[in-house]
Amino acid sequence: MQAADFQFLSALIKERSGIALSSDKTYLLENRLGPLAAQRRLNDIAGLVARMKSVRDEQLIRDVVEAMTTNESLFFRDGKPFELLRTAILPRIVAARPKERPLRIWSAACSSGQEAYSIAITLLEEEALLAGRPVEIVATDIATSMLIKAKAGVYSQFEVQRGLPIRLLLKYFTQKGTNWEIAPRLRSMVSFRQHNMLGECAGLGRFDIVFCRNVLIYFDEPTKKGVIERIAQVLAPDGVLLLGAVETIIGLSTRLEIVPGAAGIYRPVGSGPRAAVA
Structure with missing residues (x-):
């Protein structure tokens, strides 16, 4: 990734979400935004940046910011x-x-x-x-x-197994195929x-x-x-x-x-x- 592209993206993400990306997080941008670029039928992240610079596409900006938010979560995290x-x-x-x-x-x-x-x-x-x-x-x-x-309120078997005791799973969820519904x-x-x-x-x-x-x-x-x-x-x-x-x-x-x-x-x-x- 070009330094100018990193600077543009990190400044945008900081402005919109508050997330501060240090220069060693280039790999994170590439991993998170590569699939978004492909979805938008752009060649690479450079193309994604060029698109945002040339057209004020608010939906694309929102998609970029959402892609960079960390969505790690589990039931009763840390206990x-x-x-x-x-x-x-x-x-x-x-x-x-x-x-x-x-x-x-x-x-x-x-x-x-x-x-x-x-x-x-x-x-x-x-x-x-x-x-x-x-x-x-x-x-x-x-x-x-x-x-x-x-x-x-629908979670996979993997998601409910992360932190949710079986007693509470059976009490508060209903199994729907391979998923569980709250x-x-x-x-x-x-x-x-x-x-x-x-x-x-x-x-x-x-x-x-x-x-x-x-x-x-x-x-x-x-x-x-x-x-x-x-x-x-x-x-x-x-x-x-x-x-x-x-x-x-x-x-x-x-x-x-x-x-x-x-x-x-x-x-x-x-x-x-x-x-x-x-």
């Missing part, structure tokens, strides 16, 4: 956040809210929906604790193709929306819990700061933000602080001991 949700976060938040107030959870950059449905399963498994409380799970992603798959009740708990993490999120409403896991690792520091600031704006005063195991906001925000004894979980500064989940 620990969902255990903390069940044993510590939910009991505290439910106790602090009027029964009629909906519990609102955001699954940011939800990919093909496994995280959002894992959250929904966790809530259904704790129905007695919720005691009829309304629940709203909002799952967002930049990629239209991922949202279509997530809304369908139960209507579970699907109804989640609303999927297209959202770019670079954009304002106030329109999504306020949330008690935000899952934004394994997202920040793809951004440079200024982009991370902007994302965290926007999340902080929609987080309830005693809400919590859950990040990925290797992510941190240390040095990125003055509005959020780590919850003592709970790595990867953050709360608004000054929210006090009541927000502890450890």
